[in-house]
Amino acid sequence: MASSLTVANVDAGYAAVRVLEDVSLRVDAGETVALLGTNGNGKSTLMKCIMGIVRPSAGSITATIDGTAHELIGLSTEAIVDLGIAFVPEGRRLFPKQSVLENLQLGAYRPKARAELQRNLDFCFETFPRLKERKGQLAGSMSGGEQQMLALARALMSAPRILLIDEPSVGLAPLLVSRTIDKIKELKEGFDLTVLMAEQNFTQAIRIADRGYVIVHGRIAFEGESAEALNNNDLIREFYLGA
Amino acid sequence: MNAILSGLLLGGFYAAVSIGVAISFGMLDIVNIAHPAFILLGSYAAFIGNTVFGIDPILAAIIAMPLFYLLGMLVYQVYYVAFERRDDQSLRGLSFFFGLLFITEVTLVMIFGVDYRLVQASYIGDKLTLGPLELPFRLLVPFLVSMITVVGLQLFLSRSFLGRAIQAVAQDQLALRLMAANPIRIKRIAFGLSIATAALGGAVLIIIQPVEPSIGREYIGRVFAICVLGGLGSFSGMVIAAVTLGVVETLTATLFGPSWSPAVSFGVLLITLAVRPNGILGR
Numbered sequence A: 001m002a003s004s005l006t007v008a009n010v011d012a013g014y015a016a017v018r019v020l021e022d023v024s025l026r027v028d029a030g031e032t033v034a035l036l037g038t039n040g041n042g043k044s045t046l047m048k049c050i051m052g053i054v055r056p057s058a059g060s061i062t063a064t065i066d067g068t069a070h071e072l073i074g075l076s077t078e079a080i081v082d083l084g085i086a087f088v089p090e091g092r093r094l095f096p097k098q099s100v101l102e103n104l105q106l107g108a109y110r111p112k113a114r115a116e117l118q119r120n121l122d123f124c125f126e127t128f129p130r131l132k133e134r135k136g137q138l139a140g141s142m143s144g145g146e147q148q149m150l151a152l153a154r155a156l157m158s159a160p161r162i163l164l165i166d167e168p169s170v171g172l173a174p175l176l177v178s179r180t181i182d183k184i185k186e187l188k189e190g191f192d193l194t195v196l197m198a199e200q201n202f203t204q205a206i207r208i209a210d211r212g213y214v215i216v217h218g219r220i221a222f223e224g225e226s227a228e229a230l231n232n233n234d235l236i237r238e239f240y241l242g243a
Numbered sequence B: 001m002n003a004i005l006s007g008l009l010l011g012g013f014y015a016a017v018s019i020g021v022a023i024s025f026g027m028l029d030i031v032n033i034a035h036p037a038f039i040l041l042g043s044y045a046a047f048i049g050n051t052v053f054g055i056d057p058i059l060a061a062i063i064a065m066p067l068f069y070l071l072g073m074l075v076y077q078v079y080y081v082a083f084e085r086r087d088d089q090s091l092r093g094l095s096f097f098f099g100l101l102f103i104t105e106v107t108l109v110m111i112f113g114v115d116y117r118l119v120q121a122s123y124i125g126d127k128l129t130l131g132p133l134e135l136p137f138r139l140l141v142p143f144l145v146s147m148i149t150v151v152g153l154q155l156f157l158s159r160s161f162l163g164r165a166i167q168a169v170a171q172d173q174l175a176l177r178l179m180a181a182n183p184i185r186i187k188r189i190a191f192g193l194s195i196a197t198a199a200l201g202g203a204v205l206i207i208i209q210p211v212e213p214s215i216g217r218e219y220i221g222r223v224f225a226i227c228v229l230g231g232l233g234s235f236s237g238m239v240i241a242a243v244t245l246g247v248v249e250t251l252t253a254t255l256f257g258p259s260w261s262p263a264v265s266f267g268v269l270l271i272t273l274a275v276r277p278n279g280i281l282g283r
């Protein structure tokens, strides 16, 4: 069943600082959409707005989960996650003093996910055999790449319909970046997800994205209806690829 | 030999009075120095149950536990609204719990006076003799109650969804929200549980020794020392620390006289922390 996300005319910021201006985007059912932009342009802020961590001053954010529409603005973060929207935040935010397995079990806290715990755990261990080998290790002592995998797996343990990922590539070696991006595609297909992914790494993101938006200074500067459209855009050349 | 044994049993009792602090201080980062006052409240609950209704002190504590749980939730809610939410919990929060300690003590003095109170139970004077070993029930019952509580709580914390969230809540509240859990609710429940254990701790205290309203103060230092010694957040470490302290104190008292016990226990604390800064089993 269809799950999608629509952001319409959102303004947001921190105290007196205005960060997002009139941002609109949509992620249709089953799509992977890339939110592209360099440092400080507002990618994380937009994701925080969707997750109820930052409250927009104007606009609306609607999620349709399995055919039912919900207005997200005004809901608490835990209520939004409980609807079936999972978020892998900047900095991963694992529980460093809990083991890998405990982190994954915490991911399934949502009542709807509890019943599926074993099945989702098996799937995560199958996708990330490394996590299975290390399931007793404390999350805080894992390598950066392993932590990124754990963060992704933990988000999936909540059995989401929509997945938001903030810069999966950050801090990873080039080879690991492409492997992580491949894993996201694999997970998306395995769980039949709708995905919004913020990334600076344009070339990697575009490999798995169906469409993309470029955000510059808190505004959507370009909307690419396909990977090719993004690839051939002047703005991207200018802002992104430095050409 | 019997000194070591009674030290072990005494350690079990220390674990019962420390487990609440192992939750509030060790897992929630709440410096509840009023915990011994709640323990005393538990002692007097057992006392009332025993003298007025004639029931076993442990049973009285079990009956009182739901009330203590609610009281704990209420105390946390006040603490949260007045201090934690404003992000300046450390010092002013400490004065809140100090005030709570003081108020509870004064209230107990007004109701029960300053006389020592004790409870009656058929087993209190008896002892179990195993060859050369003597196990007084007065120490054995508290030890068993304590171990059952520790094991039960440990299972709850490691096996249930709620328990795992309690263990994680002090590490990262936003991350917990992203798991669809409300951190304030989790902390409220956990603090309620920590105060509920004080009902049991109080009952075993009044079985071991007669109680008057100010003796809670004797336990503040000891209880926090046990939690730090064991490693914050670790129940098994806490039990090891409690038992170690029980044995060391009893041996010191037998060999050098009771006045040396506190000095030796804090000596043990300092030496352990010098060797293992995170405590015996700290993560």
Ligand SMILES: Nc1ncnc2c1ncn2[C@@H]1O[C@H](COP(=O)(O)OP(=O)(O)OP(=O)(O)O)[C@@H](O)[C@H]1O
Binding pocket: A014, A017, A019, A037, A038, A039, A040, A041, A042, A043, A044, A045, A046, A090, A200
């Ligand atoms: N908590 C905050 N308080 C004040 N300003 C903030 C806060 N968080 C972000 N900002 C500001 O908002 C702007 C957008 O930040 P944001 O984190 O959304 O960017 P980003 O696109 O995710 O960047 P990056 O790629 O570096 O993660 C920046 O100018 C930043 O300084």
Ligand SMILES: [Mg+2]
Binding pocket: A043, A044, A045, A090, A166, A167
């Ligand atoms: Mg960011």
